Amino acid sequence: MARVAIVTGGTRGIGAAISCGLKEQGIVVAANYAGNEAKAAEFSDRTGIPSYRWDVGDHEASLAGCAQVVADIGPVDIIVNNAGITRDGTLHKMTFEDWNEVMRINLGGCFNMAKATFPGMRDRGWGRIVNIGSINGQAGQYGQVNYAAAKSGIHGFTKALAQEGAKFGVTVNAIAPGYIDTDMVAAVPPPVLEKIVAKIPVGRLGHAEEIARAVVFLASEDAGFITGSTMSINGGQHMY
Numbered sequence: 001m002a003r004v005a006i007v008t009g010g011t012r013g014i015g016a017a018i019s020c021g022l023k024e025q026g027i028v029v030a031a032n033y034a035g036n037e038a039k040a041a042e043f044s045d046r047t048g049i050p051s052y053r054w055d056v057g058d059h060e061a062s063l064a065g066c067a068q069v070v071a072d073i074g075p076v077d078i079i080v081n082n083a084g085i086t087r088d089g090t091l092h093k094m095t096f097e098d099w100n101e102v103m104r105i106n107l108g109g110c111f112n113m114a115k116a117t118f119p120g121m122r123d124r125g126w127g128r129i130v131n132i133g134s135i136n137g138q139a140g141q142y143g144q145v146n147y148a149a150a151k152s153g154i155h156g157f158t159k160a161l162a163q164e165g166a167k168f169g170v171t172v173n174a175i176a177p178g179y180i181d182t183d184m185v186a187a188v189p190p191p192v193l194e195k196i197v198a199k200i201p202v203g204r205l206g207h208a209e210e211i212a213r214a215v216v217f218l219a220s221e222d223a224g225f226i227t228g229s230t231m232s233i234n235g236g237q238h239m240y
């Protein structure tokens, strides 16, 4: 029987590439999104992948959203925690809300999604959780104490849950993308982005599909002996 996957933030950017990459492998995918109805509808029409709206930072909404996917499609075997936001600013300008929203969605979302799906994976003896961290969670980044802390938290979350899942056939891994040519990176002021790209040894931004291919591998049968690991995909910008 085909595996079932949920990709959070799965209708745009890196998430959309992941949703499509998993579908190409015969996996039945549900793409979660937070608010951009028009993009989600366009994505679903174009790809045939159904989209489901809920805020991954909302615990109850995540439980209800995952239950809906189970009712519509079947038990969830694969989770890709990709949903994330930025609220960049130096600490002296960052508000508590900027801090809290990034922690709630980027890190809290991983907890909420795991709470909803990990027990079932454990009971059935097979599961794959792939968390999208960031180079900025590994190395830090000026103007991102919130985002760097949340992404760094994702790397710790991954290693802890990997230990809990291992004997039940549930692997938990992270990918740490560098700067990828998505809307999120396009929002970085051009002069700042130019300086960042100048420090990428490969000499360019990454492409969403370059992240998606690694997620597809980590979600596959072949990756059963890989757990608790972080794969850095950043054009050599940070060798970790």
Ligand code: CAA
Residues within 6 Å of the ligand: 086, 088, 089, 090, 133, 134, 135, 136, 141, 142, 143, 144, 147, 177, 178, 179, 180, 184, 185, 188, 189, 192
């Ligand atoms: N290191 C040291 N100093 C820096 C710096 C850095 N990396 N970046 C900026 N500064 C300095 C500037 O030179 C400037 O100093 P002077 O006033 O002495 O010239 C001072 O800090 C203020 O810089 P800005 O004018 O940029 O300040 P700002 O308040 O307008 O903006 C900022 C600050 C919002 C943080 C802006 O610099 C910014 O957007 N930076 C990019 C942050 C970033 O990389 N975000 C990644 C988003 S994509 C993502 O997160 C995906 C992923 O996972 C990789």
